Amino acid sequence: MADSARAQKLVYLVTGGCGFLGEHVVRMLLQREPRLCELRIFDLHLGPWLDELKTGPVRVTAIQGDVTQAHEVAAAVAGTHVVIHTAGLVDVFGKASPETIHEVNVQGWPSVTCCGSPWTWGRKHMPSSTFGMGRRKKLQLGHSPPPHLLPSPGTQNVIEACVQTGTQFLVYTSSMEVVGPNVKGHPFYRGNEDTPYEAVHRHPYPCSKALAERLVLEANGRKVRGGLPLVTCALRPTGIYGEGHQIMRDFYHQGLRLGGRLFRAIPASVEHGRVYVGNVAWMHVLVARELEQRAALMGGQVYFCYDKSPYKSYEDFNMEFLRPCGLRLVGTRPLLPYWLLVFLAALNALLQWLLRPLLLYAPLLNPYTLAVANTTFTVSTNKAQRHFGYEPLFSWEDSRTRTIRWVQGVESSSQ
Ligand SMILES: NC(=O)C1=CN([C@@H]2O[C@H](COP(=O)(O)OP(=O)(O)OC[C@H]3O[C@@H](n4cnc5c(N)ncnc54)[C@H](O)[C@@H]3O)[C@@H](O)[C@H]2O)C=CC1
Ligand SMILES: CC(C)CCC[C@@H](C)[C@H]1CC[C@H]2[C@@H]3[C@H](O)CC4=CC(=O)CC[C@]4(C)[C@H]3CC[C@]12C
Secondary structure, eight states, rough: OOOOHHTTTTEEEETTTTTHHHHHHHHHHHHHHHHTEEEEEESSSSGGGGGGGSSSSEEEEEEEEEEHHHHHHHHHHOSSSSEOOOOOOOOOOSOOHHHHHHHHOOOTTOOOOOOTOOOSSSSSOOOOOOBSSSSSGGGOOOOOOOGGOOOOTHHHHHHHHHHHHTOOOEEEOHHHHGOOTTTTTTEEEEEOOOOOOOOOOOHHHHHHHHHHHHHHHHHOBOTTTSOOOOEEEEEOEEESSSOHHHHHHHHHHHHHHHSSSEESSSTOOOOOOOEEEEHHHHHHHHHHHHHTTTTHHHTTTTEEEOOOOOOOOHHHHHHHHGGGGGGEEEOOOOOSSSHHHHHHHHHHHHHHHHHHTOOOOSSSSHHHHHHHHOOOOOEEOOOHHHOOOOSSOOHHHHHHHHHHHHHHHHHHHHH
């Protein structure tokens, strides 16, 4: 590496750096950001694989911490140039309470009802939101509590830490879920960042991501310590797949238990947007790199994460990896009628509620996951290419091969 590049000595922080996406972002930064001199990895749970990174030329600092603790976040952020905030509670199965999801993903404001939904978490109510646009001024998510009333946790902590310690660049991992699918099951077909879509959420996870994204975008332009403006932007991956994808692993094991078969539940015509984890990581690295030079263009913007992965139903897409590992998908049409799936999903939700005092019952199928899996949501955009020159680093063939290899590794390691 050229001395001049190294001389710039950039310090990066990746929150959630030990998660599925976070680990790929960390590895990508080490491979593809020549100006890096220190990489801080902040996570609730640190992985043993971090040790192998500590022998390279970049100083790797692992920090066990909790984003809901303002002082821990501030200590980790102090002295960094760029923060990539991927940490989050990704829970659509009802494992965590709505309050916990909100606290980790957004801020410590336990009494917020999200996005015009009847999903009441507490006393306050927020009106409906309109999403599907790239510009901050169009966001209509209702009124935030006044800042002096905000306790600190979650994404709010990360923003405040940047402001207080003088870190100028913040990249936030948002989600397609910020847009949809909405509770009405409207399809979003080949949409882009400007496609109008009625984003109405009921579930705590998309609500929390939508609120957090708004906080991040609204923070763009705030003066950080030293007087420079904070530059923020948000990346919205669709369903991420690739090495380390827990749900893929679960489907694989379920298929093995069922004698090498999975049973089609969702019509093949329902398309679901997917993106390879390596390309999502690459987009994060590129955004972080370009934010300084293109602050006026990129600050306060949202970008869908996309690549050349084909548009398919959730199950058909998974079979691209599971078929070469010996599984087959039974049925060209769903085996169970949709009304029965709706009934089973509702039954699961009821059982979860009844059993809660005794045990955690969190199956894959619930009314929310059924609605998401059963609604077409695909993106088609080139905004990232136009704004910061993004091209997928991994072709579809490459992404597929890497994922298959990983699933096959899961198989051999579990034997
Ligand atoms: N998995 C997916 O398909 C998609 C994920 N995303 C977003 O990408 C981000 C990363 O998601 P994944 O890697 O899939 O999830 P993950 O669960 O594998 O990673 C999240 C990481 O955040 C850490 N974390 C959780 N709570 C924390 C806390 N209080 N303090 C510090 N660290 C904490 C976890 O320990 C974990 O390592 C999340 O923000 C998620 O909302 C967005 C779109 C799709
Ligand atoms: C037979 C069942 C009906 C099939 C259930 C599949 C579901 C578990 C998954 C279908 C769609 C997934 C979600 C989607 O990819 C979008 C997501 C974005 C995120 O930010 C987090 C994860 C997720 C909500 C993802 C979760 C699993 C599905 C609901």
